Amino acid sequence: MAAPPVDSRELRVVRRRGSWALASREMRRVMSLWTQTLLPPVLTGVIFLAIFGGALGGQLRTIVGVEYLRFILPGLLVMTVAGQAFANNSTSLFQAKNEGYIEDVLTSPIPPWQLLLGYMSGGLLRGWLSALVLALVAAPFAGGVDQPWLTLFALVLTGLIFAALGVITGMWADSFDQHSFIASVLITPLALVAGVFYAPDRLGQPWQTLTRLDPIYYLVDATRHGYTGAHETSTVTALGVAAVAAAAIIALAVTLLRRGWRLKA
Amino acid sequence: MSRVPTDVSESERQSAALWVHELEKVYGDGTLALRGLSLHIPAGCFFGLLGPNGSGKSTLIGMVSGLVRAPADRIFVFGRDVVAQAGLARLQVGVAPQDVHLDRFLSTREVLEYHGRYFGMGKREAARRAGELLEVFDLSAKTRVKPNRLSGGMRRRLLIARALVHSPRLLILDEPTAGVDLELRRELWSYLRRLHQHEETTVLLTTHYLEEAEALCERLAFIREGQIIAKGTTGQLVERYGGSALEDAYVEAMR
Numbered sequence: 001m002a003a004p005p006v007d008s009r010e011l012r013v014v015r016r017r018g019s020w021a022l023a024s025r026e027m028r029r030v031m032s033l034w035t036q037t038l039l040p041p042v043l044t045g046v047i048f049l050a051i052f053g054g055a056l057g058g059q060l061r062t063i064v065g066v067e068y069l070r071f072i073l074p075g076l077l078v079m080t081v082a083g084q085a086f087a088n089n090s091t092s093l094f095q096a097k098n099e100g101y102i103e104d105v106l107t108s109p110i111p112p113w114q115l116l117l118g119y120m121s122g123g124l125l126r127g128w129l130s131a132l133v134l135a136l137v138a139a140p141f142a143g144g145v146d147q148p149w150l151t152l153f154a155l156v157l158t159g160l161i162f163a164a165l166g167v168i169t170g171m172w173a174d175s176f177d178q179h180s181f182i183a184s185v186l187i188t189p190l191a192l193v194a195g196v197f198y199a200p201d202r203l204g205q206p207w208q209t210l211t212r213l214d215p216i217y218y219l220v221d222a223t224r225h226g227y228t229g230a231h232e233t234s235t236v237t238a239l240g241v242a243a244v245a246a247a248a249i250i251a252l253a254v255t256l257l258r259r260g261w262r263l264k265a
Numbered sequence: 266m267s268r269v270p271t272d273v274s275e276s277e278r279q280s281a282a283l284w285v286h287e288l289e290k291v292y293g294d295g296t297l298a299l300r301g302l303s304l305h306i307p308a309g310c311f312f313g314l315l316g317p318n319g320s321g322k323s324t325l326i327g328m329v330s331g332l333v334r335a336p337a338d339r340i341f342v343f344g345r346d347v348v349a350q351a352g353l354a355r356l357q358v359g360v361a362p363q364d365v366h367l368d369r370f371l372s373t374r375e376v377l378e379y380h381g382r383y384f385g386m387g388k389r390e391a392a393r394r395a396g397e398l399l400e401v402f403d404l405s406a407k408t409r410v411k412p413n414r415l416s417g418g419m420r421r422r423l424l425i426a427r428a429l430v431h432s433p434r435l436l437i438l439d440e441p442t443a444g445v446d447l448e449l450r451r452e453l454w455s456y457l458r459r460l461h462q463h464e465e466t467t468v469l470l471t472t473h474y475l476e477e478a479e480a481l482c483e484r485l486a487f488i489r490e491g492q493i494i495a496k497g498t499t500g501q502l503v504e505r506y507g508g509s510a511l512e513d514a515y516v517e518a519m520r
Contacts, residue, residue: 011352014385021382029370100366104427107330107360108383109352264334265292265327 011109018110022118026092030126037126038133041084045076045134052197053141064199066228073142074151074223075196077131078158082216085120085127085163086187092122093170094179097263106264112257116167116250123163131155151226154239158219160246162187164253171262194220201232218242279344282308282435282467283329288339290324290491298324300491306469306484308343308434311461313482314471315515321491322471323363326439330360342435356384359433361425363440363471367412373423374399374408377430384431391430398426401456418449425453429460436460437469442477450474454481475512485511487518494518 006014030037053069063071096102105115145151173179193207194216200208211217218238225231257263278284283306290299299321306312314322327333329340329347337348345354367376374395381391399405402422404415412420425441438457442450458481460466472478478485479499486496495502495518499511506514 006353006356008353011356011385014356015352017385017387018383021379025368025371025379032370096368099369100364101368103332103362103366104368104380105383106332107355107358108380109355109385110383111352260334264332 014109015111015114018105018108019114019118022105022110022115023121026119026122027125029092030088030122030129037084037088038130041080041126041130042133042137045080045130046137048076049073049134049138049141063202064230064232066230067143069138070142070228071199071224071230072197073135073138074227075194075220076138077135077151077155077227078194078216078220078223079191079196080131080134081127081155081158082162082191082219083127083183083187084130085123085159086166086169087123087183088126089119089123089163089166090169090173090179090182091166093119093167094173094176097170097173102263106260113254115257116164116253119167119170120160120163123166124159127159127163128155145227146229147226149226150235151223154219154222154226154242157239157242157246158223161219161242161249164246164249167253168249168256171256174262190214190216193217196220199232215241215245275344278341280308281341282306282310282343283469284341284344285325285329286339288325288328288335290321290328290333290335298491299328302488302492304486304493304496306435306467308467309465311457311468311481311483312470313478313485314469314488315473315475315478315485316471316488317519320488322488323439324491325488326360326362326437326469326471330358330362330437331355332360332362356431357434358437359428359431359435360437361428361439361441363443365417365420365424367420367423367427369411369413372409372411373404373415376412376423377427380427381430386431394430394432398429402426403452418445421445422449422453432464433466435467435469439471440473441470442472442474450477457481475510475515479511487515489519 049069052072056068062068110118169179169182193210194214195211200211203211218233219242221231221233222235222238225235283304285302285304288299288302291297302321302325316322324333328335329342331347331351335348337346340347342354342357345357347354371379377395377398378391381394382388386394399408404419404423407415407419412423415423421441425438428436442453457468461468470478470482484496484498485502486493495505502514503511506517508514508517
């Protein structure tokens with residue numbers, strides 16, 4: 001017998017279950033492909049720490065009063081969360097769209113904001129889990145976290161911003177080249193000039209200005225404040241701007257999903 | 266385009282499985298796919314929509330199921346507006362699209378389970394229903410296999426099974442037997458007949474096989490250039506267009 005019609009109250013339960021199912025599908029994808037999703041970012045982070053923190057750190061000793069390896073770790077955590085949250089979601093959505101199986105969720109009763117939540121969860125898990133493992137590996141050398149809640153809050157905001165950006169990029173991309181274009185032309189350069197490996201006030205122009213114009217710099221600085229206690233900008237302002245950016249990007253992603261931007265004819 | 270006529274009683278719209286009123290669709294490239302299409306499929310009916318490629322069948326199905334953008338106040342599924350009440354409307358629709366797209370990260374069983382869960386079923390309930398459908402569609406031996414390892418016919422069966430997981434009241438099948446061998450086609454026919462008779466599911470079927478439409482459908486509509494040009498039973502259509510079978514009527518209507 002066909003299912004009886006449901007009322008609006010039951011629909012809320014239906015949607016919550018649907019959204020959770022999508023989230024669990026996305027998170028399962030991350031865990032089942034862990035050699036492609038979790039291992040590489042952790043290894044990359046460890047290599048960065050070994051080369052910059054170990055080899056170069058031996059020359060530099062300290063920067064803004066913080067041991068170099070400890071100085072770069074917060075930035076590496078931001079880079080890991082941002083890069084992995086972005087890459088996971090843009091790839092997952094691009095694949096679903098490109099191979100057509102996105103119709104499975106597009107025909108479902110899951111509303112746009114809960115679709116976004118479902119799709120974002122995979123990237124958030126991948127970003128945060130990779131960063132956690134990297135932090136645990138580095139902890140014996142980099143020391144403990146100065147302000148855990150501040151560090152956590154900055155990394156949560158980083159995850160939200162880049163997970164939502166990844167979803168938008170996955171919707172936008174019509175080819176694999178387009179899909180990797182954003183990562184290589186926008187995300188990687190922004191991450192590299194975000195003051196992960198240096199303190200901007202020690203650089204000459206135009207690098208100092210470029211760094212201060214880079215939004216990721218403020219996430220790095222806030223995370224560094226939380227992890228080491230050292231910072232250059234106002235953390236309240238940095239996190240405030242990051243929170244507004246996260247809200248704006250999430251709202252944009254919901255709007256685009258509602259309109260079926262590049263998903264529906 | 267006129268608004269929904271006020272003389273249409275709410276109960277008439279509520280009782281129809283699918284109620285479409287003067288629906289138009291212009292794609293971004295300027296293609297006019299639907300030109301004021303109106304269609305009324307009574308609840309419980311096995312309905313066939315026949316027309317050549319590019320006549321608007323898949324566009325209509327896409328608009329009903331949420332895959333193609335649609336205007337509000339034009340399409341109702343059991344009285345629910347597919348735009349303004351998208352969630353409630355979609356819960357009642359199961360669609361097996363023309364092209365086979367299955368999630369390659371999931372196994373055959375998981376394709377069904379996740380689909381059920383996207384439609385709000387609990388984990389256990391979705392697993393039970395998936396098992397049932399795997400049995401019905403003779404896929405029980407392939408539960409752990411990824412869809413891209415299945416044969417074309419099996420993938421087609423899985424697609425239809427997926428459309429049925431959440432027990433929709435309106436099942437839309439867009440050319441379900443395209444590329445399927447005769448034996449399997451007959452099996453699908455017999456399953457669809459059982460489903461329609463025993464579960465009171467309304468079925469909207471598009472097909473290019475006129476003998477399939479003749480064998481299964483109680484009522485039919487011919488669609489051409491985005492408009493319904495004729496509707497009725499096979500007998501009524503044959504009577505109107507002449508000939509001895511549905512094929513003759515169809516060829517004459519599309520002339």
